[in-house]
Amino acid sequence: MPVGTQATVKALGQQDLKDLGARIILGNTYHLYLRPGTDTIAEAGGLHRFMSWDRAMLTDSGGFQVRSLASLNEITEEGVLFQSHVDGSRHLFTPEEVMRLEHKLGADIIMAFDECTPYPCDRAYAQESGERTLRWAERCVKAYDALGRKSETGEFQALFGVIQGSTYLELRDRFTEEMLAFDLPGYAVGGACVGEPKAMTWEAVESITSRVPRDTPRYLMGCGPPEDLAGAVCRGIDMFDCVMPTRNARNGTVFTRQGKMSMRNAKYAKDFSPIDHDCSCYTCQNYSRAYVRHLLHVNEILGYRLTTIHSLHFYLELMREMRNAILAQRFGAWYETFQHRYLGEAAVSVTS
Amino acid sequence: MPVGTQATVKALGQQDLKDLGARIILGNTYHLYLRPGTDTIAEAGGLHRFMSWDRAMLTDSGGFQVRSLASLNEITEEGVLFQSHVDGSRHLFTPEEVMRLEHKLGADIIMAFDECTPYPCDRAYAQESGERTLRWAERCVKAYDALGRKSETGEFQALFGVIQGSTYLELRDRFTEEMLAFDLPGYAVGGACVGEPKAMTWEAVESITSRVPRDTPRYLMGCGPPEDLAGAVCRGIDMFDCVMPTRNARNGTVFTRQGKMSMRNAKYAKDFSPIDHDCSCYTCQNYSRAYVRHLLHVNEILGYRLTTIHSLHFYLELMREMRNAILAQRFGAWYETFQHRYLGEAAVSVTS
Numbered sequence: 001m002p003v004g005t006q007a008t009v010k011a012l013g014q015q016d017l018k019d020l021g022a023r024i025i026l027g028n029t030y031h032l033y034l035r036p037g038t039d040t041i042a043e044a045g046g047l048h049r050f051m052s053w054d055r056a057m058l059t060d061s062g063g064f065q066v067r068s069l070a071s072l073n074e075i076t077e078e079g080v081l082f083q084s085h086v087d088g089s090r091h092l093f094t095p096e097e098v099m100r101l102e103h104k105l106g107a108d109i110i111m112a113f114d115e116c117t118p119y120p121c122d123r124a125y126a127q128e129s130g131e132r133t134l135r136w137a138e139r140c141v142k143a144y145d146a147l148g149r150k151s152e153t154g155e156f157q158a159l160f161g162v163i164q165g166s167t168y169l170e171l172r173d174r175f176t177e178e179m180l181a182f183d184l185p186g187y188a189v190g191g192a193c194v195g196e197p198k199a200m201t202w203e204a205v206e207s208i209t210s211r212v213p214r215d216t217p218r219y220l221m222g223c224g225p226p227e228d229l230a231g232a233v234c235r236g237i238d239m240f241d242c243v244m245p246t247r248n249a250r251n252g253t254v255f256t257r258q259g260k261m262s263m264r265n266a267k268y269a270k271d272f273s274p275i276d277h278d279c280s281c282y283t284c285q286n287y288s289r290a291y292v293r294h295l296l297h298v299n300e301i302l303g304y305r306l307t308t309i310h311s312l313h314f315y316l317e318l319m320r321e322m323r324n325a326i327l328a329q330r331f332g333a334w335y336e337t338f339q340h341r342y343l344g345e346a347a348v349s350v351t352s
Numbered sequence: 353m354p355v356g357t358q359a360t361v362k363a364l365g366q367q368d369l370k371d372l373g374a375r376i377i378l379g380n381t382y383h384l385y386l387r388p389g390t391d392t393i394a395e396a397g398g399l400h401r402f403m404s405w406d407r408a409m410l411t412d413s414g415g416f417q418v419r420s421l422a423s424l425n426e427i428t429e430e431g432v433l434f435q436s437h438v439d440g441s442r443h444l445f446t447p448e449e450v451m452r453l454e455h456k457l458g459a460d461i462i463m464a465f466d467e468c469t470p471y472p473c474d475r476a477y478a479q480e481s482g483e484r485t486l487r488w489a490e491r492c493v494k495a496y497d498a499l500g501r502k503s504e505t506g507e508f509q510a511l512f513g514v515i516q517g518s519t520y521l522e523l524r525d526r527f528t529e530e531m532l533a534f535d536l537p538g539y540a541v542g543g544a545c546v547g548e549p550k551a552m553t554w555e556a557v558e559s560i561t562s563r564v565p566r567d568t569p570r571y572l573m574g575c576g577p578p579e580d581l582a583g584a585v586c587r588g589i590d591m592f593d594c595v596m597p598t599r600n601a602r603n604g605t606v607f608t609r610q611g612k613m614s615m616r617n618a619k620y621a622k623d624f625s626p627i628d629h630d631c632s633c634y635t636c637q638n639y640s641r642a643y644v645r646h647l648l649h650v651n652e653i654l655g656y657r658l659t660t661i662h663s664l665h666f667y668l669e670l671m672r673e674m675r676n677a678i679l680a681q682r683f684g685a686w687y688e689t690f691q692h693r694y695l696g697e698a699a700v701s702v703t704s
Contacts, residue, residue: 040621286366291359291403300362302362
């Protein structure tokens with residue numbers, strides 16, 4: 001899912017996203033609650049109508065942002081009291097309030113309110129916080145049911161539970177079992193991809209993917225590097241979101257099948273070939289490395305748009321490739337080829 | 353002509369410009385010479401290929417920028433010695449050098465090198481400078497002929513002369529007569545629209561439009577407000593360029609048939625109507641004032657793009673309307689209606 005934090009995927013228009021084949025994008029409840037305000041979006045008829053996006057959409061719960069962006073946050077059983085990073089105003093997010101906000105925003109998939117534990121996190125806190133997240137999930141489910149499992153405009157919303165447990169496998173195992181008892185339409189791995197060693201990420205992932213029913217979507221929150229997307233799909237994950245392709249693109253770093261490229265590099269000043277010869281994206285079909293490098297060098301908006309289009313195309317194409325390989329029952333072969341190509345020969349031994 | 357200073361019309365892509373019906377855009381020789389460099393663009397096969405723009409293009413001569421942007425400029429009979437506003441490096445623009453640069457850039461219309469006098473400008477300097485601009489024009493024509501009147505890639509380039517004379521009508525009249533002797537494919541009014549009273553702008557315009565042959569393009573450089581475009585067309589002008597629609601749009605001010613609107617205004621926060629109900633642009637067909645206002649408020653790139661699309665549509669539609677009215681021999685009636693609508697009742701008496 002391309003990330004559209006403030007009701008726009010940065011540097012792109014909605015038609016760009018459709019042209020890229022994006023079928024779902026993510027919006028951030030915390031940001032939209034603060035600006036333009038959940039009530040404004042509800043008055044517009046929901047987030048889809050507000051931003052003219054007629055494909056699927058997911059909203060997160062704000063649980064990550066109240067910890068990472070807001071200040072002076074205070075976590076109690078009731079919820080999280082925080083100060084806005086925009087104007088310092090004080091707000092309280094509770095499971096019930098977040099369900100009400102996501103009901104107003106009206107995304108197709110909504111996330112339960114959770115506390116995202118940082119890394120490192122001691123065992124006692126991981127247990128205390130993860131148990132609270134389960135109690136919050138129960139309150140979320142009650143509020144969700146009370147709202148008829150529907151958005152304010154009457155459309156079905158799928159509530160996903162977020163499973164925490166930090167790097168403690170026995171906690172992950174137990175929290176997954178308890179979360180599965182809510183019988184939700186989907187489940188997410190939370191509190192991973194926050195700086196922990198990769199082996200620990202995979203432990204957390206497999207703890208969940210080995211338990212969640214086969215036909216139920218599994219979502220690894222905040223996972224960014226292409227090789228990690230592939231590694232996570234290999235372990236049973238279906239969905240991802242990350243600002244990595246879009247944020248890196250605006251900084252000039254793009255992803256290709258051969259690895260990353262820094263498009264601000266002076267060596268591209270007179271390089272009139274496309275970013276990637278094998279790429280079918282709009283940028284590579286129409287513009288050269290030299291032109292993109294020039295635009296970034298002189299801070300022109302079109303530069304950010306062209307790099308973002310390229311990198312999102314790369315990510316969405318990567319997901320399409322994996323989907324097709326799974327359907328054709330040749331994911332293993334695909335994965336080996338991907339690793340050779342993307343990470344180089346040396347990397348293959350790591351996963352063999 | 354939408355202004356594409358650095359080989360891009362700010363906030364837009366080339367497809368946006370095509371969708372808007374833009375048939376010609378402007379590039380700035382001064383900026384392109386400094387970054388990415390004229391040689392880089394020549395190696396790319398010219399500006400059209402460098403930026404993937406297959407419609408018409410005009411490059412200015414840099415005469416305006418070396419005065420307005422560069423520092424420590426020194427004007428001699430030879431040319432203008434200036435320091436780059438980017439890195440302070442020293443450069444000399446002569447008529448011959450500018451012709452060589454525009455030959456390399458390869459636009460369809462190229463402007464002769466001139467000195468754009470400021471307002472106010474004393475008569476002695478206006479005469480001295482304007483006479484030098486004429487001698488420079490003669491040198492430009494010689495260099496242009498020596499280059500075969502063609503771009504480096506072999507395409508015909510139309511050289512336009514720029515007529516100066518500041519606010520002195522007898523100078524304007526004389527310089528026009530002398531410039532016409534070069535029998536060029538087009539002529540521009542230079543040194544107007546630089547802050548002088550409107551009546552003086554119109555004097556300068558009519559001095560030129562009354563003398564230039566009927567079928568030869570007349571271009572009023574730097575003219576921005578919609579009412580001035582209409583007033584200038586009324587007086588025989590065919591072509592314009594200005595950053596006003598695009599720069600204002602990025603600041604949040606858009607143009608409509610009813611006048612200007614500041615889209616950052618809080619009163620639009622919950623206004624779910626389009627910027628202009630009667631507008632057929634992509635922005636008005638798909639997005640609300642509230643969405644555009646939100647994007648601008650939170651500094652999202654898409655906000656700049658949507659306002660730019662709207663305002664350029666307004667300008668290009670204004671030009672199309674005037675073109676059609678002239679062809680239908682009903683420009684007078686069109687002009688009166690425009691003034692009622694755009695400036696309100698009070699304004700009509702000014703031109704009657």
